Amino acid sequence: MSDIQSYDVVVVGGGPAGSTIGGLLAKSGHQVLILERERFPRYHIGESLVTGMTPLLNELGLVEELDRRFQHKTGISLRWGSDPQPWRSDFSSASSVYSHAWHVTRSEFDELMLDNARSFGATVVEEAHVTEVIGADTGTVTGVVYTHGGRQHQVNSRYVVDASGQARTVARKMTKTQWQEDLRNVAVWTYFDTYTPIEHDADILVEAIDGGGWVWGIPLSKDKLSLGYVLPAEKLTEALKQGKSQRDVFLEGLAASNIAKTMVDPDDTPAEMSTARDWSHLSDAFYGPGWVAVGDSAAFIDPLFSSGIWLGTSGAWLAARALDSALTTPGAENHALGRFEAVYRQLFKDVLLYVRFFMDPSRLREEYMERAREVTQMYTESSRVGFVSLISGIGAVADLVDFDPMGMDGLRDIMMERAQAAQAQAQEEQTPQAKAPQEAPAESAEAAVAV
Numbered sequence: 001m002s003d004i005q006s007y008d009v010v011v012v013g014g015g016p017a018g019s020t021i022g023g024l025l026a027k028s029g030h031q032v033l034i035l036e037r038e039r040f041p042r043y044h045i046g047e048s049l050v051t052g053m054t055p056l057l058n059e060l061g062l063v064e065e066l067d068r069r070f071q072h073k074t075g076i077s078l079r080w081g082s083d084p085q086p087w088r089s090d091f092s093s094a095s096s097v098y099s100h101a102w103h104v105t106r107s108e109f110d111e112l113m114l115d116n117a118r119s120f121g122a123t124v125v126e127e128a129h130v131t132e133v134i135g136a137d138t139g140t141v142t143g144v145v146y147t148h149g150g151r152q153h154q155v156n157s158r159y160v161v162d163a164s165g166q167a168r169t170v171a172r173k174m175t176k177t178q179w180q181e182d183l184r185n186v187a188v189w190t191y192f193d194t195y196t197p198i199e200h201d202a203d204i205l206v207e208a209i210d211g212g213g214w215v216w217g218i219p220l221s222k223d224k225l226s227l228g229y230v231l232p233a234e235k236l237t238e239a240l241k242q243g244k245s246q247r248d249v250f251l252e253g254l255a256a257s258n259i260a261k262t263m264v265d266p267d268d269t270p271a272e273m274s275t276a277r278d279w280s281h282l283s284d285a286f287y288g289p290g291w292v293a294v295g296d297s298a299a300f301i302d303p304l305f306s307s308g309i310w311l312g313t314s315g316a317w318l319a320a321r322a323l324d325s326a327l328t329t330p331g332a333e334n335h336a337l338g339r340f341e342a343v344y345r346q347l348f349k350d351v352l353l354y355v356r357f358f359m360d361p362s363r364l365r366e367e368y369m370e371r372a373r374e375v376t377q378m379y380t381e382s383s384r385v386g387f388v389s390l391i392s393g394i395g396a397v398a399d400l401v402d403f404d405p406m407g408m409d410g411l412r413d414i415m416m417e418r419a420q421a422a423q424a425q426a427q428e429e430q431t432p433q434a435k436a437p438q439e440a441p442a443e444s445a446e447a448a449v450a451v
Helices: 016-026 051-060 063-068 107-121 233-241 246-255 308-328 333-358 365-376 383-392 394-401 412-428 446-447
Strands: 003-012 032-036 071-073 075-079 088-092 101-103 121-125 131-133 143-148 150-164 177-178 186-193 204-208 212-223 224-232 275-277 281-283 292-294
Touching: 003 016, 003 143, 003 281, 003 308, 016 032, 016 051, 016 107, 016 150, 016 308, 032 107, 051 063, 051 308, 051 394, 063 107, 071 333, 088 383, 088 412, 101 212, 107 121, 131 150, 131 446, 150 275, 186 233, 186 365, 212 383, 224 246, 281 412, 292 308, 308 333, 308 394, 333 365, 333 383, 365 383
Parallel strands: 003 032, 003 150, 032 121, 075 204, 150 292
Antiparallel strands: 071 101, 075 088, 131 143, 143 150, 177 281, 186 224, 186 275, 204 212, 212 224
């Protein structure tokens, strides 16, 4: 061991969730170390933001820079449901204040977020590989061991935040994960330099495909379109077994579309495609003694409504305030972090509930809107407002902006839920044929799909 360091908080992962919580805690005066495995800028998918992120981005001081750099996103254009006519939801119908979001190049956006955390005072180490979670075997995390530049370092800390994404560096050691079997999908995508815009050229396109799956179209700029096909994992597996390439599968999805296929020339499709699995999951716990999980480390939901970065950074915003209370107020840890989990888990549950409902492409448009209104509990005369509020994150803005880690709302529910989960686990362990902790289901397609 070359040296031993001490920080108030170590954040594993420098993506949007990690840079958000690391930067905000540093801004509050805490000693923060962010460990990022890669060197930024680096490529990443998840390129379309929602307006519900705007209050946080204001807090981070980044809105003007985003307006300068990136394409505005003003709504979502859909071809979905039993009605074959396309339809649209404009963000301004839910909020005149937050009327647009952005389509971003993630390599630039993520670097901007990480540099912003540095500007707030966080120490950032890139190309740092966490090799050990100290105390994981005892149930209380007290730090990490990481390698950087060929040397090994130990960091002791009061809290370790897992913002490592699908790697779940800490969470996979400290809690179980429930995989949503009905949302085991994979994405195949590429980029086109020449395309024909849809009518509302600042929108993201979301289109259901006959036979299963859906297509996205994200106009990153006037000369760059991100186009992807999301389909069930078993469908891709079967196609690969039949000798088809990922490009073949993508082109089949494109050909089955009605709008997306009018935007590009199929002959311009590159030979090499990008792929990733997007298996939705939810951790049994978002925190424990000495650790907290945010972003994909805590949970992930199918990217149908571009909610991934919003959920990840929203959780990080909540966790930053909860950890600030835990670090500065004696005895506040369990209450503050329990409150964080209560609100964060409810955000996931609301979106997950709605995505499951929306995944049935045979419903009437009015049904999708009415269910969204019910989920967001917005009892307005216009169900369209409820729909836009849900998919844009605007419906949760008040809960996020006004979050008080020492408040009581929702805390009793999450504590009861965790007690019930603990009781169920104890009963399961007493059963002779108790199941092992649930990990990502193995399947042959994974060899062909970049995680």
